[in-house]
Amino acid sequence: MSGARTWDRAFDSHVDFYQHAYGQHITALQPMGRLGATLIEAHQSAGDWSDAPTPDLTVAWIASRPVGVSIDLGAGRFSQLQRSGDVIAVAPGAGSTILVNGAHICRLVTLPYRAFCGLAEERGAMLPEDGDFGPLHAGLLRDARLSGLLDALWRETKAGGAHGALFVDGLLLQLAGLLLRLRDGGASGLGGAKGGLAPHHLRRIRAYLEERLAEDVTLAELAALTGLSPHHLCRAFKQSTGLPPHRWRAQRRIERARDMLERTDLSLSDTAAACGFASQQHFTTAF
DSSP, X not given: OTTOOOOSSOOSSHHXXXXXXXXXXXXXXXXXXXXTEEEEEEEEOSEEXXXXXXXXXXXXXXXXXXXXXXXXXXXXXXXXXXXXXXXXXXXXXXXXXXXXXXXXXXXXXXXXXXXXXXXXXXXXXXXXXXXXXXXXXXXXXXXXXXXXXXXXXHHHXXXXXXXXXXXXXXXXXXXXXXXHHHHHTGGGGEETOTTSOOHHHHHHHHHHHHXXXXXXXXXXXXXXXXXXXXXXXXXXXXXXXXXXXXXXXXHHHHHHHHHHHHHOOOOHHHHHHHTTOSSHHHHHHHO
């Protein structure tokens, strides 16, 4: 995935990863039901809250004031305002890039995917074998049923009770069905996904910009890749990613420069030149 962080080891579960990477920010960590699912709450500042790949399906949402986010879950980057209740779904084995521009409260449900599939199969439902729910990883999920279901899971898990595990398992079964319904409904549950570029056009443009990140690329060049006019291309690209092409490229230049500074011994001036900045001063100001 473009821009994804690397980690010093592999992780057996998302709980294992989260405790390793962000343990000091965790304010709640509780098992859920009988599947080995876990609910996590963390108070996080602005910054990089990217995830390592794990075997779990992870569903996360903001439980505080709205914050701007720039996210890539493996299906392309999107930059939007994430409101309370807006959900992201990270597939098993897929790392994520998650950049947040303000302090926030994050809640996550982590689901051991094999056990989650088994729960669905008991009722005749087949979840995707690899855990990839397609369009659900391409944007924020804004669906009242989904946010209400996750809130119910949160309340029931916190409350406990003699029959809490049974009730939670029922809610998790509903979650499996709702994820399948949202997937099969295409982009209808994706915030900001309507009216944008076709997925193959978006992939082509992102790849073109990545390959020429240090070069000056015009709107006309990008439009020629899709057969659209430059004006239509710019508008559709922003609808798909949350940013116009020039700002998306500027953001990716910063991310690549950050990665190079962390992984190489290049000087600031060499890093600036390699990422397309006109000068070291231009790079420093943008960074």
